[in-house]
Amino acid sequence: MSKQIKDFRGTPLRESDFQEGKVLYVHDALRGEYAWDTGIAIGHYLAGLKKGVILGARCDHCRKIVVPPRTVCEWCFRPLTEYVPLQDTGTVNTFSICYVTWDVKRIEKPEIPAVIEIDGASPGHGILHKLGDVNPEEVTIGMRVQAVWKPAEEREGAITDILYWRPLKEVKKR
Amino acid sequence: MGMRKVAVVGAGMTKFVRRAQETGKELSWEAVRMALDSCEMTIDDIEAVCMGTAPDAFDGLHMKAEYLSDGAGAWLKPYMRSYVGGGTGIFAPIQGWYHVASGLFDTCLVVCEEKMSSFYPHAQAAFLTIFDHTTERALKPNLLWIFALEMNRYMHTYGVRKEDIALVSVLHKRNAADHPCALLGEPDITVEDVLNSEVLAWPVQRYDVSPVSDGAVAIVLAAEHVARRITDKPVWIEGVGWCLDTAYWTNRDLCYPRYVEVAARMAYEMAGITEPRKQIDIAEPYDPFDYKALHHLEGLQLADRGQAVQLYIDGTAARTGNMPVCPSGGLLGVGNPIAAAGLMKIAELFWQLRGEAGARQVPGNPRRGVAQAWGDLMQVGTVVVMGR
Numbered sequence: 001m002s003k004q005i006k007d008f009r010g011t012p013l014r015e016s017d018f019q020e021g022k023v024l025y026v027h028d029a030l031r032g033e034y035a036w037d038t039g040i041a042i043g044h045y046l047a048g049l050k051k052g053v054i055l056g057a058r059c060d061h062c063r064k065i066v067v068p069p070r071t072v073c074e075w076c077f078r079p080l081t082e083y084v085p086l087q088d089t090g091t092v093n094t095f096s097i098c099y100v101t102w103d104v105k106r107i108e109k110p111e112i113p114a115v116i117e118i119d120g121a122s123p124g125h126g127i128l129h130k131l132g133d134v135n136p137e138e139v140t141i142g143m144r145v146q147a148v149w150k151p152a153e154e155r156e157g158a159i160t161d162i163l164y165w166r167p168l169k170e171v172k173k174r
Numbered sequence: 175m176g177m178r179k180v181a182v183v184g185a186g187m188t189k190f191v192r193r194a195q196e197t198g199k200e201l202s203w204e205a206v207r208m209a210l211d212s213c214e215m216t217i218d219d220i221e222a223v224c225m226g227t228a229p230d231a232f233d234g235l236h237m238k239a240e241y242l243s244d245g246a247g248a249w250l251k252p253y254m255r256s257y258v259g260g261g262t263g264i265f266a267p268i269q270g271w272y273h274v275a276s277g278l279f280d281t282c283l284v285v286c287e288e289k290m291s292s293f294y295p296h297a298q299a300a301f302l303t304i305f306d307h308t309t310e311r312a313l314k315p316n317l318l319w320i321f322a323l324e325m326n327r328y329m330h331t332y333g334v335r336k337e338d339i340a341l342v343s344v345l346h347k348r349n350a351a352d353h354p355c356a357l358l359g360e361p362d363i364t365v366e367d368v369l370n371s372e373v374l375a376w377p378v379q380r381y382d383v384s385p386v387s388d389g390a391v392a393i394v395l396a397a398e399h400v401a402r403r404i405t406d407k408p409v410w411i412e413g414v415g416w417c418l419d420t421a422y423w424t425n426r427d428l429c430y431p432r433y434v435e436v437a438a439r440m441a442y443e444m445a446g447i448t449e450p451r452k453q454i455d456i457a458e459p460y461d462p463f464d465y466k467a468l469h470h471l472e473g474l475q476l477a478d479r480g481q482a483v484q485l486y487i488d489g490t491a492a493r494t495g496n497m498p499v500c501p502s503g504g505l506l507g508v509g510n511p512i513a514a515a516g517l518m519k520i521a522e523l524f525w526q527l528r529g530e531a532g533a534r535q536v537p538g539n540p541r542r543g544v545a546q547a548w549g550d551l552m553q554v555g556t557v558v559v560m561g562r
Binding site (some may be wrong): 034070093095097099110113125126 | 187188189191193194195196201208234291294295296298299302307308309310312313314315316317318319323324326327330354355373374375377378384388390420422424425426427428468507513530538
């Protein structure tokens with residue numbers, strides 16, 4: 001049919017058609033505000049962050065520690081009841097160097113979002129966060145990093161209580 | 175399993191454009207009318223309607239399927255909307271398939287519509303709400319992040335080079351130059367053009383990404399006894415599969431889409447496919463970004479892990495190659511009106527397997543094809559195998 005049809009429908013417009021008033025349109029701004037409950041597990045996680053501790057949750061059946069914590073193990077569908085303090089160090093699993101904002105505006109100083117595998121959690125278990133205090137060109141996958149926390153009195157129990165993660169200069173253990 | 179054979183007997187689509195003057199209803203109606211005309215059916219011959227359309231946030235309109243229902247031909251019919259993010263365009267035909275395979279209906283219309291342009295200033299912002307509101311959204315993420323993170327992980331794990339991944343964008347955009355509905359067909363694009371395009375979120379550059387678009391696609395499904403009365407050339411839905419991986423996307427390795435593999439194995443088993451690389455003639459993997467086509471070819475078992483790019487390097491993926499990939503031009507070339515883009519791949523296989531794809535026709539009378547889509551927070555895989 002594709003080759004038999006000559007006239008496919010659909011009328012393209014340009015941004016300028018709107019700006020120059022060539023088409024009629026309705027503009028509306030929807031406003032929605034929310035107050036989300038943290039829930040049980042993330043509530044513990046946020047309380048931990050306020051104290052400067054990253055919490056995971058352990059499944060004894062599957063022998064794994066997940067982060068962020070949750071109330072049920074997806075693998076075995078048993079409850080996770082034990083919260084485990086993890087380190088505030090980790091390894092860069094992957095990263096990006098991002099030059100645009102969420103609404104696709106250019107930014108001069110790029111952001112460096114990363115998935116960071118947290119020390120103490122099972123291998124491959126990371127969280128989304130950002131890197132800082134580092135030349136973007138020097139970031140590599142596998143790089144060791146450490147959390148930079150807000151001062152204790154400024155923490156509010158949020159993921160942003162960790163400002164960013166910076167390269168870890170590790171002291172060689174004997 | 176006691177299921178009836180189901181065929182695609184008609185297909186239609188609108189142009190994919192950056193911004194359409196038509197509303198979503200009007201686009202849906204144009205696609206449906208073309209699909210019905212193509213098989214000389216009327217809306218009275220349709221027993222049920224399935225609608226696929228992505229987030230209500232694009233339109234700022236809750237219960238979007240109900241709003242679209244008149245254009246979709248759903249008046250006083252059993253009507254149902256499905257939505258699994260970007261996977262919707264391949265899931266909606268699966269939903270239509272089980273409406274008919276189950277014996278409940280003899281005919282079913284599947285419509286996928288997307289109008290992304292209404293969202294201001296850019297549809298990307300509508301995607302913000304897919305992130306976890308407590309643990310992720312506070313970091314002000316943008317949608318490009320997850321693709322950039324996944325692409326970087328993929329390149330790092332298998333040592334795939336950016337200049338090779340760019341071949342995907344080049345092939346698909348060149349293929350799209352032959353598609354009458356394409357938004358970004360570029361017959362002369364080169365690897366250098368891709369590598370020199372604006373960096374958005376390294377390693378993702380402008381030409382690695384498909385464009386946001388408006389558009390609609392519709393197909394008509396029929397049970398075997400009806401299909402044989404409608405057309406001499408039914409294209410059968412031979413296998414379907416779908417699967418969802420964990421929503422904790424930072425807890426699994428982004429280098430390989432397990433969920434696509436599970437969905438593909440489900441579809442292949444139903445279709446009796448034991449050696450997909452030999453038995454699949456055309457592949458339409460989901461390609462919102464160029465590396466995603468590679469990722470998905472590997473999940474579909476059409477290439478070894480980290481090796482899909484070889485299909486582009488050695489010409490296997492070309493329209494005249496042994497296993498053409500995205501002869502339509504894919505999302506990178508035709509455009510990416512989310513749900514409609516997935517169903518466009520089903521329509522493409524329909525036209526290709528009937529020998530009706532015109533300038534895009536794959537030579538050698540292809541017998542079987544696979545289409546796949548992906549979505550949600552990088553964890554859903556939807557797969558359909560079609561054959562004649």
